[in-house]
Amino acid sequence: MLNLPIYLDNNATTPIDPAVLNAMMPYLTNQFGNAASRSHSFGWVAEEAVKLAREQVAALTGAHSSEIIFTSGATEAINLAIKGVIEIYADSGKHIITCATEHKAVLDTCKHLEKSGVEITLLPVQHNGIINITDLKKAIRKDTLLITVMYANNETGVLQPIREIGAIAREHNILFFTDATQAVGKIPVHVIEDNIDLLCLSAHKIYGPKGIGALYVRRKNPRVRLSPQIDGGGHEKGLRSGTLNVPGIAALGKAAELCRSQMQEEALRIKKLRDKLEYALVSIGGVTVNGDTAHRLPNVTNLSFSNIKGNQLLTAITKTIAVSSGSACTSANPEPSHVLKAMGIADELAKNSIRFGLGRFTTGEEIEYCIEEVTRILKKLRNV
Numbered sequence: 001m002l003n004l005p006i007y008l009d010n011n012a013t014t015p016i017d018p019a020v021l022n023a024m025m026p027y028l029t030n031q032f033g034n035a036a037s038r039s040h041s042f043g044w045v046a047e048e049a050v051k052l053a054r055e056q057v058a059a060l061t062g063a064h065s066s067e068i069i070f071t072s073g074a075t076e077a078i079n080l081a082i083k084g085v086i087e088i089y090a091d092s093g094k095h096i097i098t099c100a101t102e103h104k105a106v107l108d109t110c111k112h113l114e115k116s117g118v119e120i121t122l123l124p125v126q127h128n129g130i131i132n133i134t135d136l137k138k139a140i141r142k143d144t145l146l147i148t149v150m151y152a153n154n155e156t157g158v159l160q161p162i163r164e165i166g167a168i169a170r171e172h173n174i175l176f177f178t179d180a181t182q183a184v185g186k187i188p189v190h191v192i193e194d195n196i197d198l199l200c201l202s203a204h205k206i207y208g209p210k211g212i213g214a215l216y217v218r219r220k221n222p223r224v225r226l227s228p229q230i231d232g233g234g235h236e237k238g239l240r241s242g243t244l245n246v247p248g249i250a251a252l253g254k255a256a257e258l259c260r261s262q263m264q265e266e267a268l269r270i271k272k273l274r275d276k277l278e279y280a281l282v283s284i285g286g287v288t289v290n291g292d293t294a295h296r297l298p299n300v301t302n303l304s305f306s307n308i309k310g311n312q313l314l315t316a317i318t319k320t321i322a323v324s325s326g327s328a329c330t331s332a333n334p335e336p337s338h339v340l341k342a343m344g345i346a347d348e349l350a351k352n353s354i355r356f357g358l359g360r361f362t363t364g365e366e367i368e369y370c371i372e373e374v375t376r377i378l379k380k381l382r383n384v
Contacts, residue, residue: 006366007322010359011154011182011300016251017207017360023254024209027247035244036235046246053253057214060256061180061199062190069215069236070249074181075105076229077200077215080240081177082109084226085146085198086118089175093143099123099131099160100342102150106179107338110148123149127344128292129158136165140172147176151183151199155339155355156291157300159183166195175224181205181213185259186267186297191216197224203248207360208255212248215240262360270358271298273367277356278303280371284378290340290353304345304353307382314354316377321370323354 007015027049035050037043051065058065071077082096098110100122110120121139123131131149147169149160162178169176177198183189184199185206191199202213217239218224232241278301281287290302305313314325325337336350345353356370 002365002369004320005318005322006320006370008356008358008362008366008370009322009324010362011157011205011355011357012324013204013210014207014359015361016209017255017258019258020208020251020254024247024251027250033246035246036233046244049246049250049253050244053249053256056253056256056260057201060189060260061184061201061216062192063216064219067191067216067219069217069239070244070252071200071213071215071240072211072245073204073213074179074200074202076240077202077213078103078105078179079109080215080226080229081198081200081217082106082146082148083113083229084239085175085177085224086113087227088225089145093141093145095119095121095141095144097121097123097136097139097144097147099125099149101125101129101153101155101158101339102148103154103179103181106148106150125342129153129156129290129339129343130160130292130295131165133161133164133168136168140168140174144172144174147174149176149178151178151180151189152187152297153291153339154182155337156302156343157182157297158291159187159295159297162196163194166197169197170195173222175222182297185256185263186299188263191218197222203252203255206255206259208251209248212245212252214252266360267298270360270362273362273364274299274301274356274358277301277358277367277371281374284375286382287378288349290343290345299358300355302340302353302355304340304349305378306349306352308352308378309381311351312381313352313377316381317354317374320373323356325351325354 031045033042033046035046054065054068057068123135152159166176175197180199181202184201197218199216204210228239230241235241286306288304336347340350
């Protein structure tokens with residue numbers, strides 16, 4: 001039985017997996033202790049839950065459990081990583097290299113730092129959404145402290161050459177931070193093999209709850225230091241003070257464990273459904289795929305539809321299918337996506353672009369319905 005509306009906006013957020021909810025529930029009910037309470041069993045149980053989750057998140061990313069710092073989500077982790085590096089290494093430089101297609105959490109953090117004299121180099125991307133490595137090398141200066149390039153784009157799913165970028169950063173003794181919020185749990189991510197010094201992730205992108213995320217901070221070769229952005233209590237090795245969200249942390253750990261065990265099989269199934277949807281819609285004509293099709297996440301396709309006025313298509317589709325025109329964080333902005341504009345896509349076409357984000361619970365029946373419904377609406381709007 002097909003239930004409407006169909007949810008195909010999994011890059012914005014994912015539903016909580018039942019197994020994740022089950023792992024979380026004890027710490028919302030009878031096991032409600034504070035993980036910092038060391039004098040009784042309620043605190044010990046909570047502390048054990050946090051320890052396990054730290055190990056589970058570390059295992060998913062190739063990190064050591066001591067390198068995982070829990071935050072309220074990816075945005076906080078991004079602020080801690082970028083501002084934390086700039087503040088603690090201020091005597092060594094004041095230059096950051098980032099990319100024009102980054103999430104607003106990175107771009108806005110960099111804009112904020114510009115006000116205090118930090119210089120930002122914004123790398124352009126090619127038409128396929130991938131940076132030119134030569135541009136990166138040319139942008140490096142003696143005072144470059146940090147390179148921050150996202151692992152997978154939230155709007156197009158395009159993957160940047162992270163391992164190569166990390167190697168270049170390492171060669172020049174520059175720290176490398178990647179926003180891996182969209183990548184972790186969908187494709188293999190390994191902080192050591194990828195030469196990553198700092199990495200952020202968020203539970204609600206991998207079938208966990210909102211309000212919990214993590215930051216990986218490399219402990220050796222090199223040991224990365226950060227200036228904390230929240231003071232008070234010295235939690236999380238002094239990098240992120242505040243009572244730990246034990247239920248959320250337990251849920252994030254379970255979500256990470258599920259992703260690690262199911263990733264390969266899940267990616268193949270979802271990619272097959274994504275390719276079927278994409279092929280069917282492109283075959284209609286006047287529909288193009290935005291971004292590199294060889295280097296991208298398995299679950300997402302971003303399509304531009306020509307010969308459509310304004311946002312008529314999106315308005316019509318979202319009555320029965322939950323999709324978006326880009327990042328959920330900027331969905332209220334009537335301007336064309338900054339990601340698509342950076343890729344050289346004309347404003348009118350960018351405005352007529354839709355992101356289809358498939359997920360763990362997407363079914364073949366739902367994709368069949370989506371193909372039929374979008375095809376019907378598109379022909380109607382084009383008066384075919």
